[in-house]
Amino acid sequence: MKPLKFSRKAFIPTVRYLAHLFSILLIFVVILLALGETFPNSFNLTSREFLLTTSLFVILAGLFSAWKWEGIGGALIIVGFLVFIIINAIFSDYLKLGIFFLLFPLTGLLYLVCCFSESKPKHRILKKF
DSSP, X not given: OOOOOOOHHHHHHHHHHHHHHHHHHHHXXXXXXXXXXXXXXXXXXXXXXXXXXXXXXXXXXXXXXXXXXXXXHHHHHHHHHHHHHHHHHHHSSSOOOOGGXXXXXXXXXXXXXXXXXXXXXXXXSSOOX
């Protein structure tokens, strides 16, 4: 049996494939969360509900935009998740999210790894001027 060799050519497409797979799953979950929540009146949301909904929309925008711009999408996913965690920690006594929610920052990190490992800086957030 031959030992497995690490190849950057095979690693980055595998990471990108996993990020796309996770993003499809998470888009489905966010849409289910949005459809499952019944708000009696969208204009009378509490500040907590408004901020949590906004952070989920930022995450959803990041999941969609990461398919074209990996760096921007990955950053939006991580920022939206951090806002979600912070708002949830401020407004509740305990933070009970579950392991599944860790797929959000993991997907964002995978997109950022793909972005910063590109040899061409066209999809990077920070370009050299």
